[in-house]
Amino acid sequence: MTEVTLNSSVQVRCGASNAFLVTASLIEPLITEFEMQGVYISASRGALELINTLNEIGVATDNVHFIDCVSSALLGGTESTFPNVSFIDSPIMLESILLRTLYNLNTMPGESKFVILDSVNALAIYNEDRMLAEYLHTFINTFRARDVLSAIMNVPDQTPPGVLANLDLYCTDLIDRGQVVIS
Amino acid sequence: MGASDSIELLGESRGPCSDTMLGTPQYKRDRCVTGVHGLDEILRGGIPYGSTLLVGGTCGSGKTTLAMEFVVNGARMGESTAYFAATEPSVKLLENVRQFSFFDMDMVDKGLLNVFDMDVAYSWLGLTKATFTMDDVNALVKAITDIVNTIGVTRLVIDSVTTLCYKIPNDQLIRDFLFTLGKTLATQGCTSMLVAEITSAGAKANWSSFGVEEAILDGIMVLGDIDRMGHLLRYLQVIKMRGTDHSRAKYALELTPNGVMLTPMLKWGVDI
Numbered sequence: 001m002t003e004v005t006l007n008s009s010v011q012v013r014c015g016a017s018n019a020f021l022v023t024a025s026l027i028e029p030l031i032t033e034f035e036m037q038g039v040y041i042s043a044s045r046g047a048l049e050l051i052n053t054l055n056e057i058g059v060a061t062d063n064v065h066f067i068d069c070v071s072s073a074l075l076g077g078t079e080s081t082f083p084n085v086s087f088i089d090s091p092i093m094l095e096s097i098l099l100r101t102l103y104n105l106n107t108m109p110g111e112s113k114f115v116i117l118d119s120v121n122a123l124a125i126y127n128e129d130r131m132l133a134e135y136l137h138t139f140i141n142t143f144r145a146r147d148v149l150s151a152i153m154n155v156p157d158q159t160p161p162g163v164l165a166n167l168d169l170y171c172t173d174l175i176d177r178g179q180v181v182i183s
Numbered sequence: 184m185g186a187s188d189s190i191e192l193l194g195e196s197r198g199p200c201s202d203t204m205l206g207t208p209q210y211k212r213d214r215c216v217t218g219v220h221g222l223d224e225i226l227r228g229g230i231p232y233g234s235t236l237l238v239g240g241t242c243g244s245g246k247t248t249l250a251m252e253f254v255v256n257g258a259r260m261g262e263s264t265a266y267f268a269a270t271e272p273s274v275k276l277l278e279n280v281r282q283f284s285f286f287d288m289d290m291v292d293k294g295l296l297n298v299f300d301m302d303v304a305y306s307w308l309g310l311t312k313a314t315f316t317m318d319d320v321n322a323l324v325k326a327i328t329d330i331v332n333t334i335g336v337t338r339l340v341i342d343s344v345t346t347l348c349y350k351i352p353n354d355q356l357i358r359d360f361l362f363t364l365g366k367t368l369a370t371q372g373c374t375s376m377l378v379a380e381i382t383s384a385g386a387k388a389n390w391s392s393f394g395v396e397e398a399i400l401d402g403i404m405v406l407g408d409i410d411r412m413g414h415l416l417r418y419l420q421v422i423k424m425r426g427t428d429h430s431r432a433k434y435a436l437e438l439t440p441n442g443v444m445l446t447p448m449l450k451w452g453v454d455i
Contacts, residue, residue, distance in 0.1 A: 090414050095435030099446050103439040126412075131451035138449070 004034055006112060006147040009140045011171035013156050014119075018177065019044065020053065023118060026151055026175075028059050030114050036063075036149070038114035039101045043069040043122035044153075046077060047085045065104040067097060069122075091126040094135045098142065105148060113148045120154035120163060133166045140170045212426045215338065215374040218256030219249060221434060221445030222419075230402065231426035233372050235365035237344075237397060239379040240406030245417055245436050245443060246378045249406070250340040251280050252442045253376055257338035258295035259287075264338040265330060269301035269346045270380075285442045297334060301347065315350045320360045323347075328367045336373050344377040361399050369401075381405075401425040406436065411452060418448055 014022035030036045042050055047066035054061050065084045069091040071077030078087045086104070088096055105113050117123075117139065123132055136152065143150040152171065156164060168174075214229030223229045230236065240246040247270075254264040268276050277298060280286050290296040305311065308326055310319050331339065341347065344361070351357045361377070368375045377400065397403050402424040408415040417436040421429050433453060434445040 090412075092412050092414055093416060094452065095416060095446055095448060096437050099435065099437035099439065099444045102446075103437075103441060103444060106441070128451065131449050134449050134451050138447070142446075 004030070004036075004112075004114075004149050005172075006149050007144045008172040009144055009150045009152065009170065010173040010175060011167045012151050012153045013174070013176045014153060015177055016155050016157070019119070019153070019155065022175075022177070023050075023116075023153065024054060024057060024059060026153075027054070027064070027116065030149075031060060031063060034112065035110075036112045036114050037108045037110045038063070038116065038149075039065050039067060039104050041067045041069065041097055041101060041115065041117045043091045043117075044119050046071045046074070048080055048082065051082060051085070063108075065108075067100050067104070069093075069097060091123050094123070094127065094131070098135075098139060102142070102146075105146070114151065115143055115148055116151045116153065118153045120152060120167065121158040124158070124160055124163060129160045129162050132160070133163050136163065136166055137170055144172075214427075216256075217253050218259070219252050219443050219445075220441075222249075222443070225419075225421055225430045225434065225445070226424060227428050230374050230424070232374055233369040234401035234424070234426065235361075235368055235375045235377065236402040236404060236424075237379055237400045238376045238404045238406065239381045239397075241381060241408060244406035244408060245419075245438055246380075246406055247276070247342055248280070248283070248438055249419075249436075249443050250342055250376050250378050251276075252283070252285055254296060254338050254340055255285055255287075255290065258290040259285075261295070262337045263295060263297070263335045265297045265299065265334065265336045265340070267299050267301055267304070267327070267339070267341045269341065270343050272302075273298040273300045282440070283442050284440055294334070297330075297336070299330070301341075310350075313350065314352050315356075317356060317359070320351060320356060321363075324360065324363050324367060327364065328371070331368065331371050331373050336371070339368060339373050339375040340378065341375070342378040343380050345380040358399060365400055397423075409433075409448070409453060416448075416452075419445060 012022060012026060027040070030038065047068035048071070051061050051066065061084070065086070067088060068085055069088045072087050072089050086100060088100065101115055105115070120132070120136065140150060152167060154164070154167065212231040215232050216223055216229040238246050238250060251266065254266050257264045277291070281288070291298065304326060308322050310323065312319070330336065348357050351360060403422040405420050405422055407418055409418055418433045419436045420433045421431060433448040435448045437444045
């Protein structure tokens with residue numbers, strides 16, 4: 001990644017086997033090269049596991065706030081020692097995810113911010129297709145209007161076709177399994 | 184009028200809160216900016232000054248936080264505000280609200296935010312009976328009005344008016360009480376929120392506990408929960424607001440450390 005446009009919305013497609021590598025290669029330049037701050041919405045795996053793995057490969061996560069939509073479903077999963085993690089009761093609370101993201105972005109002092117949604121296919125497990133498509137439409141436009149770079153991750157094989165079609169339509173850029181396809 | 188004139192007129196109407204689908208009204212009442220995230224946008228700029236609102240909601244829906252944020256935001260702008268606590272002692276209320284970053288105890292110390300215990304007010308007025316008479320109701324209205332006048336209160340909350348109305352024996356007296364209170368507060372230029380407890384906030388529910396409050400007051404805001412697959416999502420909906428155009432949609436409400444935040448509720452997610 002050599003440049004970012006703050007009001008762009010990037011659809012990031014990954015394979016079932018390389019999702020974490022794609023995540024790491026996406027977030028690392030945003031933090032280190034572009035010195036951005038942002039919010040990571042974690043619906044695929046718990047934030048604590050993600051932070052530990054990112055830290056192990058040398059990606060600092062201090063300037064990222066994690067919104068964990070997974071761990072509340074696990075008894076004891078929300079016992080976090082990280083101040084930059086907040087928990088959402090369920091991935092079905094889509095509006096809460098949006099408002100928590102906006103709140104955390106507002107508390108960050110910098111000008112250049114990002115939001116990563118990981119992932120659409122995880123949200124699709126819990127949410128009905130029409131509602132998820134509506135949500136993504138709102139999500140993309142909300143952050144574009146606020147000059148926040150949004151990256152929306154998905155595994156295409158596991159994402160409902162209607163939802164995927166909406167992403168194709170509303171996202172400004174597409175990165176397909178690490179390859180920039182449209183920019 | 185040519186096409187260019189039309190475009191120019193449309194351009195003129197694009198003020199921050201003036202756009203409506205019906206165009207811009209010729210006259211716009213001055214607004215009391217609530218400062219609550221999203222609410223002023225829903226109300227196209229804020230609550231018309233001097234209005235008395237009913238804020239009805241189910242338990243845990245965020246009524247007290249919303250009402251407290253409304254008065255605190257006024258105090259932050261240098262206004263004198265008053266909060267009448269009838270459901271919990273003021274000490275407990277302040278202790279609960281201190282977790283929010285919008286709250287600053289300095290406002291209480293400086294006299295910008297005045298929190299009163301209704302129980303203390305009742306004792307002070309000698310209203311220790313279980314049921315109020317018309318004279319008692321008048322004495323209470325006068326006491327509230329005196330406080331408003333003395334301190335110069337511009338924002339007021341009674342939380343909740345339901346507990347107060349339980350002491351008033353019939354609907355006619357409740358109607359008289361609310362009408363007189365609303366009229367007096369409006370005369371003083373005081374914008375007020377009367378918090379009401381309701382048991383359900385669905386389409387067929389009453390907006391108030393006694394069914395008479397909603398007809399008299401200038402505005403009605405309802406807070407409730409939507410059950411989405413076993414999870415309760417808070418929402419806010421403005422049912423009525425005299426003197427302004429406003430959205431009538433449901434808005435998802437989140438209680439963040441910075442207070443209330445609102446966003447339009449997903450249309451496909453309202454009736455799951």
